């Protein structure tokens with residue numbers, strides 16, 4: 373029977389409350405489709421807007437790197453402290469329990485080893501496999517200024533197109549050749565090219581001078597790689613500076629899994645990234661956790 377009381381009807385439909393429409397929390401991501409946003413929201417914590425990605429994909433071109441000889445033994449205990457695991461499908465399928473609650477960023481480029489020219493990569497994973505593996509993003513290496521610059525850029529744009537079809541974001545990983553200068557000017561160029569051509573977020577390296585110009589000129593979020601192992605206090609300082617200068621997180625490998633205490637280090641990095649802890653406080657946390665363990 374239809375409602376006779378018009379006021380009741382208005383109440384039920386909250387006719388006085390306009391439907392809200394929230395802006396998406398991540399830089400440059402507001403116009404993305406729902407699936408893309410949902411996946412990015414599994415990588416970046418919506419509360420802090422940041423991410424701690426644990427990068428363990430090094431084996432795809434350099435074999436069993438120090439600290440990654442046994443991922444089941446050395447890395448699985450760190451998994452609970454990461455927001456995201458960045459890895460290959462081989463390690464995902466063989467080692468990572470399928471009931472993990474962590475988001476997965478799947479390495480999808482490859483094809484060369486440290487014995488050859490590294491920039492000579494192709495796409496090495498089919499988008500359908502990324503879908504099957506429930507990847508939250510796909511990572512493609514881009515070699516700006518490298519010997520195979522063009523191919524690597526086209527690898528990325530192909531993945532962006534395929535990812536858009538299925539709602540999976542693409543992370544462009546800027547790789548720097550051994551003899552190339554790593555400065556803000558280079559990273560402004562590299563990150564901007566990746567973003568202009570469709571990358572949904574970009575991984576780069578931190579540089580001590582003018583890093584804020586790199587994050588400012590890139591219209592999508594930037595995360596920093598850790599790079600070669602440096603002393604723990606320096607790595608925490610680097611992560612802190614990057615976050616304060618506009619990075620949306622870290623995609624850190626060696627400076628976590630090669631630390632004297634990887635479990636303490638990943639928690640200290642989390643404190644810097646998500647809680648804006650100073651490097652001094654984070655180092656104190658690192659030492660406390662490390663000493664508790666021994």
Ligand code: 5RP
Nearest residue numbers: 427597598599623624625626
């Ligand atoms: C390898 C990668 C690594 O994931 C990246 O370099 C991050 O690891 P690290 O912090 O050890 O540099 O993309 O090509």
